[in-house]
Amino acid sequence: MTDHSAEIQALPDRSLLLLDDDAPLRTRLGRALEQRGFETVLAAGVAEALAAVRTAPPAFAVLDMRLEDGTGLKVVEALRDARPDARIIMLTGYGNIATAVQAVKAGAVDYLSKPADADDVVRALLATGEAPPPPPENPMSADRVRWEHIQRVYELCNHNVSETARRLNMHRRTLQRILAKRAPR
CATH class of the missing domain: 3.40.50.2300 (Response regulator)
Known part of the structure; x- marks a missing residue:
């Protein structure tokens, strides 16, 4: 801190x-x-x-x-x-x-x-001035960013697994396995 x-x-x-x-x-x-x-x-x-x-x-x-x-x-x-x-x-x-x-x-x-x-x-x-703030100490992992993106698309597709899989160009069963898991850290 x-x-x-x-x-x-x-x-x-x-x-x-x-x-x-x-x-x-x-x-x-x-x-x-x-x-x-x-x-x-x-x-x-x-x-x-x-x-x-x-x-x-x-x-x-x-x-x-x-x-x-x-x-x-x-x-x-x-x-x-x-x-x-x-x-x-x-x-x-x-x-x-x-x-x-x-x-x-x-x-x-x-x-x-x-x-x-x-x-x-x-x-x-x-943070002031033109300089951006320093990067976060603990940024989200790439796995977490991917998971968040999948969740967002799933939400936008009204929780329709088939439509979400089609839009993400992903196999439906693969998507179902991802959705069944907890969010990565």
Whole structure:
């Protein structure tokens, strides 16, 4: 764990919005960010996050990309309108180039794949200037990235194994074996 608490305490505004529909992750990451010095507001959905932005636009935001009631990109746009200087990080369990580009175009300063370590999130939030933040200490393994991609396509195909296998150019039985296994680390 890297200690950024002095740097965070020196900030004029430490307000942070954390939007994620995964309750255990939201609670754990919210607690970790509070322990590092941020004043965290937790939101479980897009509507709740938009209300928080209207009430008090935060200086920082960590937003999930895909939520049950919409996309985090709506919150990025609302936050950019309410507070153009806000530093926004997008989190997603489905890391891919297209959504990363979409998030950055909308106004996010960085894009991290879940599960994101609190220190990686803090480094990304505090990174300034043109230099990108350093690479994560524990990036997802190639097996995990592959698994996440397969899960995303499976979800987009409405959990239809045959259609997912066809789109991934994979044998259906192979896909079924992959889906039956737990996520790699």
